[in-house]
Amino acid sequence: MKKRIPLQRAYRLINHGPVVLVSTRYxxxxxxxxxxxxxxxxVDRVAIVISSENYTARCIVATREFVVNxxxxxxxxxxxxxxxxxxxxxxxxxxxxxxxEPARRVKAPLVGECIGHLExxxxxxxxxxxxxxxxxxxxxVAASAERGLFTDRWNVRLPRARTLHHLGGNxxxxxxxxxxx
Amino acid sequence: MKKRIPLQRAYRLINHGPVVLVSTRYxxxxxxxxxxxxxxxxVDRVAIVISSENYTARCIVATREFVVNxxxxxxxxxxxxxxxxxxxxxxxxxxxxxxxEPARRVKAPLVGECIGHLExxxxxxxxxxxxxxxxxxxxxVAASAERGLFTDRWNVRLPRARTLHHLGGNxxxxxxxxxxx
Numbered sequence: 348m349k350k351r352i353p354l355q356r357a358y359r360l361i362n363h364g365p366v367v368l369v370s371t372r373y374x375x376x377x378x379x380x381x382x383x384x385x386x387x388x389x390v391d392r393v394a395i396v397i398s399s400e401n402y403t404a405r406c407i408v409a410t411r412e413f414v415v416n417x418x419x420x421x422x423x424x425x426x427x428x429x430x431x432x433x434x435x436x437x438x439x440x441x442x443x444x445x446x447x448e449p450a451r452r453v454k455a456p457l458v459g460e461c462i463g464h465l466e467x468x469x470x471x472x473x474x475x476x477x478x479x480x481x482x483x484x485x486x487x488v489a490a491s492a493e494r495g496l497f498t499d500r501w502n503v504r505l506p507r508a509r510t511l512h513h514l515g516g517n518x519x520x521x522x523x524x525x526x527x528x
Numbered sequence: 529m530k531k532r533i534p535l536q537r538a539y540r541l542i543n544h545g546p547v548v549l550v551s552t553r554y555x556x557x558x559x560x561x562x563x564x565x566x567x568x569x570x571v572d573r574v575a576i577v578i579s580s581e582n583y584t585a586r587c588i589v590a591t592r593e594f595v596v597n598x599x600x601x602x603x604x605x606x607x608x609x610x611x612x613x614x615x616x617x618x619x620x621x622x623x624x625x626x627x628x629e630p631a632r633r634v635k636a637p638l639v640g641e642c643i644g645h646l647e648x649x650x651x652x653x654x655x656x657x658x659x660x661x662x663x664x665x666x667x668x669v670a671a672s673a674e675r676g677l678f679t680d681r682w683n684v685r686l687p688r689a690r691t692l693h694h695l696g697g698n699x700x701x702x703x704x705x706x707x708x709x
Contacts, residue, residue: 362564363693363701364545383543386567386575388661394567394575423707476657480569484661500696509705512544512693515681517709520544522693522701526604 352490358387365510371406381430402434417463452489463492533671539568546691552587562611583615597642644673
């Protein structure tokens with residue numbers, strides 16, 4: 348079960364730097380790709396790099412919408428797969444057994460298997476950044492997370508709340524510990 | 529001992545989303561602040577959010593240079609302290625027992641206690657982003673990391689290579705595990 352997260356807390360879903368799955372819907376067709384270069388731009392805004400060579404960039408430019416989905420460690424293989432083939436050729440939701448679920452504020456689907464979601468709309472007038480740096484700036488218009496795993500922050504003591512942090516190649520770090528000061 | 533990292537691999541120092549310390553030198557005076565919102569923009573470029581209310585933003589605007597330093601888990605307390613007071617009032621290097629070391633390509637100092645460093649120069653013509661979003665885009669002009677902890681990527685099996693990932697408040701996740709697929 349997912350619960351709504353207040354927009355003022357949306358940034359905390361990605362504040363610790365996890366790899367994400369970016370989902371889009373273009374001409375009715377859902378697609379998903381992997382992205383490691385994403386960060387909060389504000390409490391309810393995100394910055395994300397999507398290569399202009401990727402089908403996902405084309406979908407975002409056309410629809411100005413996407414969802415940032417946060418996978419947990421159980422989805423490591425899926426994350427690598429989603430980053431290894433193009434959505435222009437493969438129906439990745441179908442091929443990798445992912446469930447497109449309706450989002451609340453955008454037409455792009457949520458990836459049902461993920462533990463958190465940021466529904467995003469590209470900020471107007473920043474198309475130059477996408478052309479020059481593959482950089483998209485977006486406003487979070489809705490946020491949700493798996494009940495119990497995220498309260499005011501991710502509870503990484505719970506194995507299902509442990510996200511993937513891309514070290515390079517096919518290797519991820521996983522936050523199995525935490526420090527409270 | 530630190531070793532040089534090829535610029536083509538610079539992004540891997542922050543690819544997994546660690547919190548960083550940003551160091552500057554303005555009018556001869558070194559300063560350091562904490563930042564969690566940082567990501568690669570390319571293999572040898574970074575995007576980072578620094579609030580315009582912060583002394584560090586003023587230093588970067590004036591000098592167009594900074595260093596992204598990667599602290600490990602042993603520096604959790606220092607990371608919180610550096611984020612809690614302003615460099616306009618406190619000499620944080622001195623107050624928190626940090627060592628400013630000379631960088632290779634910029635005048636801003638390295639934070640000697642950190643395990644990795646990205647020496648950065650702000651990309652020309654993007655000042656509008658700093659004014660509008662507190663967002664700085666920069667080119668990495670030199671990179672270095674602690675010998676043994678970073679080879680082609682961080683070796684998080686070594687406790688000293690374990691970075692801090694900010695969950696919120698005074699709580700960090702630490703990558704104590706890894707997944708190889």
